Amino acid sequence: MSSILAWLPYAVAGWLLLWGLYGIVKSRNLVHLIICLVILQSSTYVLLLAIGYKAGAVAPVFADMPLGTPAVDPVVQALMLTDIVVEATVAALLLALAVQVYQRAGSLDPRELVRLEG
């Protein structure tokens, strides 16, 4: 049982990565595609947290516990925070592009956007 739990987070991260990619490949709507990208990127959160986790350790916040209490790695958590901010900004930018595409082409289906207009 514990051996399953020891590898499950890595499996979940890989699962999210591959299904996010599958959604992007299959997508017929740009908004759907952007959400698939967000799901794909959430695999990195799981991976980062899994790497920094230490069995039996607490969050790296020492406001109400003595120094020296075993705590998980704060570096990957800080990285994950950066990751989330970047994801939110990328999603906002892509959604703005999707709005613009809809105004120009009247459609959000990527297949109908293949022809170039000069």
Next chain:
Amino acid sequence: MRLRLVLFAAGALGLGAAYFAAARGLPPVGGYSGAYGEVLNAVSVGERHATDVVSAVNFDYRGLDTLGEEFILFASVLGVATILRKQQGDEEDRNEPAWQARQAPDSDAVRVLGVWLVPLTVSFGLYMISHGAVSPGGGFQGGVVLATAPLVIYLCATAKTFLRIAPPWLTKAAEAIGAGGYVVIGCLGVLAGKQFLENVLPLGTPGAAWSSGTILFLNLTVGIAVAAGFVELLAIFIEEVLRRET
């Protein structure tokens, strides 16, 4: 479509196999044995008087990265504003009829809920921003929480009320002050004859809200910038929706 799926399946199999091989080389979850995390957990309260080590990492030990992160956010807000403004021709005028068209919701329950939610989100957001160095939270998280207050106002009042609470000049000024303030605080270290973004302010008592030197003030500037940036994004997208409805 069929061909695309076949191509994807081939690629996904390859990627999955490579990922599986890579994951097998990682230590099992819970068996973390990195050096930096242990060092930071041991020294950050003593060195920086910040009891939230994640904040100490973000705003001090790798404060320069967070400067870049903040400017990614800044650039993204700028990008969205540019992309969606092009069609309006001239400078946007948020007094245009679109903003006046939306009525407040009829439901008393929605409005009462809003009256309760707004002070809660504002105080919780300010708490998270100001206590970033002490407990989980910080400028990024608190800024987003703070930015939801104008959204709640938009949802349970008119669009004009949203504009009165968060006028464009205010969000733009706050965004610029927040982003620029980070650099100014970073320059304090240079002025003191030390490195850029070095923690040169008095550190205070660990665990007190007024502690950890520059970490507190960097959290404040980031909180202002993030809240203003998200409100600006909200205003842009809301305007887009409203223009479509009228």
